[in-house]
Amino acid sequence: QPDPAQGPSPAPDPYGPPAPGQQPYGQQPYGQQSYGQPYGPPYPTWGQGYSPYARPSSVNGLAVASLVLGVLCCFPAVGLVLGVIALAQIRKKGQSGKGLAIAGSILSSLGLALWVTALATGGFSDAWEGFKKGATEGAAFSVVKGQCFDAPGESLGGLTYDVEQVPCTGEHDGEVFGEFRMTGGAFPGDAAVSDAADEKCQPLQDAYAMDSWALPEDVDVYYFGPTRQSWRLGDREVTCIFGNTDEHATLTGSLRADESTLDTYQITLLKSLNALDAVLWEEPEDYPEDDLPGYRDWSRDVHDSLDEQIGALRAPSWPDRADKQVEALVKDMEEARDEWAKAVAAAEDDDVDSFYIHYDKGYDYVDGPSTVTARKALGLATKRPSYDEEGDDGSGEPSSGELNV
Structure with missing residues (x-):
């Protein structure tokens, strides 16, 4: 201990050598270590916990749904209702997406007005008929009387999804001479379609090629008929066709000899x-x-x-x-x-x-x-x-x- 008569001992320099009788900092005996803060006050904390940034507000999901339905114009009434609900939720919860909700409500209102106008003027029924026709044509292609065409694979047998129309003056796989429609609810089966073609294509052939003597010997009658899948979409048409008996051969020139070509x-x-x-x-x-x-x-x-x-x-x-x-x-x-x-x-x-x-x-x-x-x-x-x-x-x-x- 320093001599009291000599007065208090000077404070040790924290950056100089330790005073006589003191241990260097960090080397005190166990149990006598200092837990002070020799490096100054603690660092200040952020006002929002440990995150240095503010979290953004979420986008209202109903606002997004309202905009999507308004653009698609498929369910305009639903889109309008969702837009109104979304605006109320945004005000209450402080969410974002107000612009989306407003845009969806406006587009849905316009779509709803168009639907009401279409129903009042009968335009909806016309559009529906056009849709059904388009669906049918998409399921089963259509060829008409007098057309000539080439079939995929150069064969008139099997399942065909499409044909290429070509001039009758040149070589072709088939020539359409007539068509008729079948009736009924359920698909009658492939055999019934074939029987109907055998029965009804013959008189159509006589009307299209009145001079039967002019038909080449290698010409036979084929047909395009509905499948089970196309029948479900409203396809009922059977198309009667002239084709060559040899699947690798073709026809040349039109076989038409009816009232449009004869005197x-x-x-x-x-x-x-x-x-x-x-x-x-x-x-x-x-x-x-x-x-x-x-x-x-x-x-x-x-x-x-x-x-x-x-x-x-x-x-x-x-x-x-x-x-x-x-x-x-x-x-x-x-x-x-x-x-x-x-x-x-x-x-x-x-x-x-x-x-x-x-x-x-x-x-x-x-x-x-x-x-x-x-x-x-x-x-x-x-x-x-x-x-x-x-x-x-x-x-x-x-x-x-x-x-x-």
């Missing part, structure tokens, strides 16, 4: 010949000896059709180039009409042998020389179609009326 005299002759062919195609499937009453009724129909077509061909005044040729055809038809009358009488008498005799004579005029000369005089095709083996007697002339095209 009056050609149309008159073809209508008469085609009407009679339609009756001949109704021949019973069994043999006459197995179904003589059926053949009797059918023979009467053939007789009546001949009588009607004879009158149709005698009515007009034919041009000089075809007058004699058509007259010769009419005479052959009159003779055939007499043979079919005798066939009816034989069937009524249950005389099968006599029926066969008049049946064969009645068929002699069909596609005979007078038909060829009349066609040639009017500028129609003159090459007879080929018949199947059952209907071909080896002479190239038909004997049963069954025609493969």
